[in-house]
Amino acid sequence: MRSIVLVLALLALVLPLSARAQTADLAGVIAQYRDQIEKPSRQTVEPVVAAIAATGPQGAALLQAWGDRLLGLRKSDGRLVIAAPEGDALHLTDAATGADLGPAPEDQVTLLRPNSGVRGLISAAMAGSALSDPDPKRRAEALEALSRKGDAAQLGLLRQAMDDPDPTLAARKQRLERLLTIQYDTDPAARIAAMQSFGGDTSLEFRASLNPILTTRRVALETIPADANVADELAVGSDIPRDAAYAMLVDAGLAPARLTPQAERATLAQHIVNGMVGGVPVIELGDEAARDRAYTALEGQGLVQPAASEDEVTAALDRFHFLDVYAEPNADVTAAARAALRGTETRIGLMQAADLSLDALSLASIYFLAAIGLAITFGVMGVINMAHGEFIMMGAYTGYVVQQFISDKTISLIVALPLAFAVTFAAGVALERLVIRHLYKRPLETLLATFGVSIALQQLAKNIFGTQARPLTSPGWLDGALTFNDIVSISYIRIAIFVLALVFLGLYLFIMNRTRLGLEVRAVTQNPGMAASMGISPDRINMLTFGLGSGIAGIAGVAIGLFAKVTSELGSDYIVQSFMTVVVGGVGNIWGTLAGAALIGFLQKGIEWFNPANTLAAQTYMILFIIIFIQFRPRGIIAAKGRAAVGA
Amino acid sequence: MRKPLVLRHPSILVFLAVLAVFTVGVTILSTGYGTGVISTSMVKTLGKTLCLALAAVAMDLVWGYAGILSLGQMAFFALGGYMIGMWLMVARTETIVTGSLANLPIPPTAAEINQAVATQIFGVVGSDQFPAIWFLSGSLIGQLALVVLVPGLLALVFGWLAFRSRVNGVYLSILTQAMTLALALYLFQNDSGLRGNNGLSGLQNIPGLDAVPQESLSIWFFWASAVALGLGYLLVSWVASGKFGSVTRAIRDDEARVRFLGYSVESYKLVVFTLAAVITGIAGALYYPQAGIINPAELAPIASIYLAVWVAIGGRGRLYGAVIGAIVVSMLSSWFTGGRAPDVNLGFYTIKWVDWWQVLLGLSFVLVTLFAPKGISGIFDALAHLRPPRRGGTPLGPDMGALQEREAVE
């Protein structure tokens, strides 16, 4: 406490001088205090720090580096440098002038290592001065630094500098002051009041300020001291396993170790006499009962330490209390912190649910995009296209190839989307004309033939592009995330994919319900014979439908490629989920596909939430769920109804 | 009164004769028991191929006869392999561990040996306990029973669920694919109890037969595979002939009509599906000791699709077609991908078959589906002057997958 007062007094002295000192020559100051800087001592360093702080921004940078143990001496010329780690080497700047000195290997610089006392003084001096700096940017930076690692000393400094002309910064200071009060104030009442002032605030920094108060330590004590702030007393057997509890006692030296099989074995091995241990032949020792007999015999002869028996263990466990004790001694403070943390939990839960929903929504959009083309070909034509995944892959590679020619990411994306559509549309039409057309009414054979196409395309992609992943870089404006608060955020790419999914939903509805093509497609779906007799060529419609479905797969490929690695297996990663989406949703209905994608997306995220460490298990359970779901709704969520469906 | 099965269907006799000649021939040329023209690894490859052929026969029963395009058959195959692999691994590790523990001054207890075996096997997945599903792993009889029971039960439960709700056609295919994918993903986890993606290894070492060299062992397994294939072929031929086969093919062609005849279509499908799963499981149990290692990648959906591809190329609805398809395609595949096929230099580009075999396979598969729906066995039909029946009118039934140009098994 005294040192803080000292520093404050010092600062009070220095600050008025700072206007004059602004012009002071840093190099001069360095030269003057060179010895002090190289070998600082807590007692004498204060004026040095003050003098450096007074020289302005470069001085501050020097102090910063000094405090961070990044100030050093270049061995070649003994120049004082600021070293920034850069890979394995260091990037040097002249401490006095800020001039760039380029990189240097680590062994070329002797870094100064001021002790913690000195560093405390440095940071206090910096923070204190910066908090009242006339430049709002520096004040904001200082506050930022303070919020990252504050301490009791800085709480005092902050309270000195609460006034701020900038209302935002003033509010920030207020908030920080309360946060630091929670952690470092000496008055429990003030701390509790500060906690309560936050209400149900869910920010990370508030929760982070509460957590250290609530940290506990597990101890085993014979009597509970009156002043201990006990969080919880653990019942042996239910709250803490017997073995773990006894192990605590053994670790603390409060009880003798139990005899483990390993220890027993080792001990017995040391006492083999003439092929016997304690009168038991060694041959017989491949049996636990015989070993216990031998050990007991050794105990009887006083040759070995008696091991704790089961009764002794029980007695020891009964004698001790097993406690979780708060590091914070004041019970009122911990109670208030606990209450405050509980208050935030509900809101945090809700927000996590919101965040999870956003994740699930974006996953659902991806599945929807991947599945919509499949839904069109499967729903409208009854054709399973196993090569659908490879069309997605083709779309992604199209995006990659376009980026090789057009370096501007935005323009390349604008070019890639229609180009991917065109490429896969053409591939789809070719596949329909060459293969599928001959296999209508034989869906299982279509499935296998398109599978043949799928493996051929996959290998072809491998031969052309190699096996390593190719990057498809998204434009800069899609980097980053839309952040609502500490918990809820969503990346722009995912938003873009969501929007893309909506666009395609709209486009599909428009084509199907508002265009001649859609009318003809619906006619062919419902009654090909009748449609043909009315002059609609089912051949042409099938070709266009298949092309359309494939084209959308290509666009989905570009979208997926933006966040996933583009490899020849990209498509097969999505194909099963796409099938599931279509099957679960119900064939022949875009809303069914939407519902299927939503169900699968939300389900997958939901299962992942229950078991976040294990995405493999999540996928397993999801597929199991779908298999069972099909039991109850064999025709999907939105099933085709009517006479046709009954007969089909 | 009635002629025995093999005489009613001479093709069975021919098949068994060819198989016998092949088996004896390979033995005579083998390193272990003959002239050494065929290397041990080649014998193993041939033995494995026979197991795959057995799986293909089962696939043909399910697909060619009952019309269920199951894309999850390799799940049963791998499960059979896992079940036998568990015993092989435990028994083998036990021998090694007992050997090393015997050098200690104090003889090990049963619990210590067990512990050491568990640590040895499950150390890679960070565990030193036997998972519950290994409770029978110490018993050969127990694990052999599981080879049959586990694939059988899985097929029974899955089939019951799927057939009961009348999922069929492509839906069923996708669902079976999902089943094998789910199982593969599950097995990839370290806490699945089957060593995660490490799988089971060292299966080529048969406990108690350490003295027998691999040259001889490979021939033993080759014979076992050949016998299994022969018996499996007979069994499936028997099932597929007679009234049961008649009903099964009727289900394939028009299952609604079969219901109106009073047959419970679901039970028939279930029997066929489960039987095929059991046969496939047995094939797997013979395959993996020859392969030496099994891991969850074996269950990847693509493996099951390949099985369907073999059957289709060989010719569906003909058991010998399935065998021919499996043997021809898998042997060709290992010839091409093994780098033994000569590269083709086109001047401007050299075709390396390692890279292009997959493309060739895919395309030839499309071509077979399009132009030779009866596959390789169509050639045999042409030789035997079998012609498809003169067909009038409509396709065979509302199940559009029904075959249009297929004859009954001869």
Next chain:
Amino acid sequence: MSALLEVSGISVSFDGFRAINNLSFAIAECELRAIIGPNGAGKTTFMDIVTGKTRPNEGQVLWGENSVSLLKLNEAQIARAGVGRKFQRPTVFEDQTVAENLTMALKAARGPFRVLWWKPGLETEARVTALAMEVGLDAHLARKSGELSHGQKQWLEIGMLLAQEPRLLLVDEPAAGMTLAEREQTTTLLRRLAQRHAVVVVEHDMDFVRRLDCKVTVLHEGSVLAEGSLDHVTANPQVIEVYLGRG
């Protein structure tokens, strides 16, 4: 005389369209009955309900002496209970021989394991031959049924129906696509069948129905419009309007 099949108050709708509307119907043992009605009157849907293919939204279908509800049974169980059905389009297993088709239909245990161990005996072979003779296909026993003519397929299907030995036969437009001579034969056969079985014939063709000379039920818009002898129902003004009023 108690009814063999008693259908009471069934309704079924598809997507809001009421295909069957509060329909009641009963048929006694050894009765021949014709059901007539214009297209969309619900004749096929009615058969679908009786055979278990379609579930009604409401109503009851009772069967036999013990009044078993057919609604609780599936298609195969209903068929085993003794309801045989002949489809409008001949549906035989074209890939299999006439003998195989008939053998499959022959009344015998239907369980998969019983069928697996089933062996043809002299008796069954004789029965198959007799059935083939009855429908005039004895010369074609070894032929694939896919090679038969349309009329022969119709006959084969009737043969399969007979092989099932059902108590009730549902026959959907048996005369469709038959030559005049074949129609004559069919009429005779149906009348003969009705001596031992209950037979329901769904038919379009008034001439054919007249030749059957039996009680007639007229369906219209999913319910019974009239019932009685053909002369009786054709005199009914509502029937005339339904049949003639629409041209």
